[in-house]
Amino acid sequence: MVYSKNKKNEKISYLNYTFMSELQNELISISFDENKKKLKTILSDRSDITLEEFQMNSKIRAFVVMISGLANPELVYNTMSSIMNSNCSNIKELKSSVLPFCPVHESENMGDFILQILSGDMGILIENQNSGITLGVGDAEIRTISEPVNEATIRGPREGFIEDLRINTSMITRKIKNPHLKVKKYQIGRRTNTDVALIYIDDIIDPSLVKEMDRRLNLIDIDGILDSHYIEEMIQDHTYSPFPQFKVTERPDTVAGALLEGKIACIVDGSPNVIIAPEVFMNFIQASEDYYQPFIMSTLVRWLRYLFLFFALTLPAFYIALTTFHEDVIPTSLLLSIVAAREAIPFPIVIEALIMEITFEALREASVRLPKTIGQAVSIIGALVVGEAAVSAGIVSAPIVIVVSLTGISSFMIPAYNASVSLRILRFPIMFVAALFGLFGIYLCILILLGHLAQLRSLGIPYLAPAAPLSFKDLKDTYIASPWPFMKTRPQYLTVQDEKRMGDQLTEIIKKQGGIKKKNE
Numbered sequence: 224m225v226y227s228k229n230k231k232n233e234k235i236s237y238l239n240y241t242f243m244s245e246l247q248n249e250l251i252s253i254s255f256d257e258n259k260k261k262l263k264t265i266l267s268d269r270s271d272i273t274l275e276e277f278q279m280n281s282k283i284r285a286f287v288v289m290i291s292g293l294a295n296p297e298l299v300y301n302t303m304s305s306i307m308n309s310n311c312s313n314i315k316e317l318k319s320s321v322l323p324f325c326p327v328h329e330s331e332n333m334g335d336f337i338l339q340i341l342s343g344d345m346g347i348l349i350e351n352q353n354s355g356i357t358l359g360v361g362d363a364e365i366r367t368i369s370e371p372v373n374e375a376t377i378r379g380p381r382e383g384f385i386e387d388l389r390i391n392t393s394m395i396t397r398k399i400k401n402p403h404l405k406v407k408k409y410q411i412g413r414r415t416n417t418d419v420a421l422i423y424i425d426d427i428i429d430p431s432l433v434k435e436m437d438r439r440l441n442l443i444d445i446d447g448i449l450d451s452h453y454i455e456e457m458i459q460d461h462t463y464s465p466f467p468q469f470k471v472t473e474r475p476d477t478v479a480g481a482l483l484e485g486k487i488a489c490i491v492d493g494s495p496n497v498i499i500a501p502e503v504f505m506n507f508i509q510a511s512e513d514y515y516q517p518f519i520m521s522t523l524v525r526w527l528r529y530l531f532l533f534f535a536l537t538l539p540a541f542y543i544a545l546t547t548f549h550e551d552v553i554p555t556s557l558l559l560s561i562v563a564a565r566e567a568i569p570f571p572i573v574i575e576a577l578i579m580e581i582t583f584e585a586l587r588e589a590s591v592r593l594p595k596t597i598g599q600a601v602s603i604i605g606a607l608v609v610g611e612a613a614v615s616a617g618i619v620s621a622p623i624v625i626v627v628s629l630t631g632i633s634s635f636m637i638p639a640y641n642a643s644v645s646l647r648i649l650r651f652p653i654m655f656v657a658a659l660f661g662l663f664g665i666y667l668c669i670l671i672l673l674g675h676l677a678q679l680r681s682l683g684i685p686y687l688a689p690a691a692p693l694s695f696k697d698l699k700d701t702y703i704a705s706p707w708p709f710m711k712t713r714p715q716y717l718t719v720q721d722e723k724r725m726g727d728q729l730t731e732i733i734k735k736q737g738g739i740k741k742k743n744e
Contacts, residue, residue, distance in 0.1 A: 242413040247334030255350040259286050261333060262348070277303070280310050284350040293343035295362030302345070302358055314352050326359030338416055365390070371473035371495075373640055376512040383473040388418050388492035391475075395422060395488070398479040403427070409440050411454070415447035418492040419454065422478075427485045429718040435682060436487055436500065451491040451498050458500075460680045465648050467641040468681040470499040470506055477511045485719035501681035503688045503716065505701045507642035508532065513704050521704035528636050529702070535633035535646045539576050540657035540665050542626045546572050548661030564620040573658035575619050579627040580654070582609060584647065587631070688716035 240246050246265070252258055259276070266272045271291050279285050285306070289299065302325065311317040318327050328344070330336035336355045340346045343361030368390070371383035384391045392406055407421040419440065423433055439458040448454065451471065459468045472478060473495050478488045481499045489498040508528050513521040545553055546561060553561070568575060586609070610624040630650070637643040649672070656664035679686035689697030694715045699705040711725040 243334050243338055243416050244413065245334070246337060247332045249333040251331055251333060251336065251348070251353055251355055253351060253353045255284055255286070255348065258348050258355075262286070262288055262337075265333065265337060277307060279307060279312075279349070283312055286348040287345060288340050288348075289345040289360070290340065290343065293362070294345055294360045298360040298362065299345060302360060306347070314349060314354060314356055317349070318356070322356075322358065328357045328359075330355050330357065338410075341416075342418075368394075374472065374474050374477075374511070374638070376510070376515070379512055379515040380474070380476045382475060384475060384490075384495040384497055386493050386495055388420055388490055391490050391495075391497070392420055392422065394475040395478055395482070398475060399424070399482060404482070407437070411440065411443050411445070412448040413444070413446055415449070417448040419448070420490045420492075422482065422488040422490065424482050424485075427483070427713070427719050427721050428487060429485065429720070431718075432487060432501070432682060436489070440489075448491060449493065451489065451494040451496045454489060454491060455498050460682065464675070464679060465645045466504070466676065466679065466686070467507070467639070467645065468500075468502065468679065468686070470502040470639060471496045471641055472499060473497070474511055480511065480514070483724065484713050485717040501684040501717075503681065503684060504676060504686050505688075505690070507637065507639040509700075510638035514707075518704045518706045525702065525704060528638070531633035531636040532646065535630055535637070535643070536650060537653060537665060537669075538630045538633065539580060539626055539650060540653040540668075541662075542623070543573050543576055543654055544657040544661040544665055547658065561620070561622050564622055567617045568620050569617070570619075571658075572623075573654065575623050576627070576654060577651075579610075579613070579619055579623050580630075580651070582613075583627050583631050684716055689714065692716075 240249075249261070252261075263274060266274065266288070273289050273291055274286070276284060276286050287303065302322070305321050306317065309317065309321045311321060314329065318329075326344075328335075328339055330339065331354045336346055336357065339357035344357035345360045346355055346357045348355045365387045366385045368382050368385055370381040374383070382394065384394065396404060396406075401424065403424050403426045405423055405425050409419040409421065410416045411419050421433075421436060421440065425433075436458070440454070443454070443457050445453065445457070455467075455469050455471065456462065461468060470477075470481070478497050478499060482488060486502075487500055489500065491498075508525060513525065550558055565572070565575075570578070610619075610628070613619045614621050614624060634643045634646055637646065653665060653668045656668050660667070676687050677685075677691055685692060688694065689701060696712065697714050697716060700710055700714075707725070708727075708730045711727060712722050713719050713724050715722075
């Protein structure tokens with residue numbers, strides 16, 4: 224680190240650095256005045272910074288640095304009173320006698336010291352000490368824990384992640400009370416220095432998976448990380464694929480369930496969306512509520528999701544293909560009804576479908592951006608009013624309004640939002656191909672999509688597992704939702720250290736004894 228000095232008063236005029244990591248080479252000096260001047264130079268022109276000199280036990284000089292608004296005033300007052308009235312002369316005595324129960328971090332360089340201060344801690348430099356300490360007195364305003372808006376359930380936990388990393392990790396720790404649960408911390412972003420946590424259970428997960436995630440995270444080189452999507456896009460295997468390769472959730476129970484299967488979670492400070500990796504296509508059709516209700520109901524709902532997934536992707540395309548090229552496939556009475564409805568429509572069927580699809584997508588986006596109460600009115604009433612007005616004006620026909628509405632409802636059946644977005648994107652090219660080649664074009668598009676899905680990988684795991692490569696044992700939790708007594712092993716497509724997740728003693732006892740054992744036996 225290069226800095227210039229005035230020979231008379233040793234005044235530091237400039238510190239040559241760009242990123243916080245470069246300040247890690249600037250060691251904290253034993254000279255109190257030099258450290259004080261360095262801090263004032265680095266943190267100059269910051270109206271929210273408090274830099275004050277004080278004395279410990281009326282003879283030792285010290286310097287306190289903190290950010291107004293991030294520190295708890297009451298904690299600061301009590302801590303400073305204890306420090307100023309203490310008889311300590313160095314950091315070691317201060318940590319052992321005055322601050323034994325306070326979160327204390329000791330730093331030997333300016334980079335780590337200032338980074339802790341910018342994270343909300345209070346920093347203290349003491350005379351004749353070549354290190355500084357930061358105290359955990361942060362008290363920034365954060366959003367309270369509430370139910371996730373996009374992942375609401377009828378049965379199950381109703382808490383969701385928030386924008387604070389420490390609280391998010393504690394919510395997972397509360398569900399998995401096990402010392403094998405590991406939380407590995409990173410700081411990513413040359414300017415934002417965003418905290419990122421990697422969470423896994425070390426005696427279940429495949430160690431090579433942890434090494435690969437660690438390698439990818441350490442290779443990220445970017446100015447700033449503002450949301451978990453930054454991480455998601457940079458570490459995925461196939462950047463240009465429209466399909467998500469990682470699952471994103473706001474539910475701690477979903478993350479806990481994934482960790483118990485042998486997966487890994489990535490939490491980004493400032494984002495309530497947690498990344499789960501690796502993921503396969505079948506997992507995006509599953510919801511946490513599937514495991515909180517009877518397996519028959521869960522299986523039925525999953526079949527409905529697969530059916531409506533197909534509708535969300537191809538229903539408008541099938542309507543275009545059948546009415547344009549394959550009228551003989553449609554029953555005569557239905558065909559006559561469609562022809563009568565389209566008699567006064569001036570546009571071809573594909574243009575008519577595009578008008579309604581684009582209008583529906585615009586209304587959906589508008590409902591998301593507008594305030595909650597107004598957005599609901601725009602999405603429901605707006606769609607009805609616009610559809611009815613368009614039919615009355617002779618711009619579109621009634622059948623296409625029904626088709627587009629059913630398609631929109633189908634896309635809402637997919638539990639994972641990022642997966643439903645992929646279907647919304649792919650729907651349009653399939654519509655164009657159907658308008659050119661009919662049903663043959665739709666079949667060709669489906670084959671191309673299946674081929675693309677077959678070559679996708681999520682951290683090296685085949686995207687279509689357990690269907691391809693086929694694993695019969697894993698099918699018990701894909702197309703169907705088996706009862707818990709039948710899901711004794713973890714997914715085979717994950718190479719885990721501990722495959723068994725459940726004992727079979729209780730099942731055998733119930734099977735043999737038929738429930739309550741008679742006293743006379």
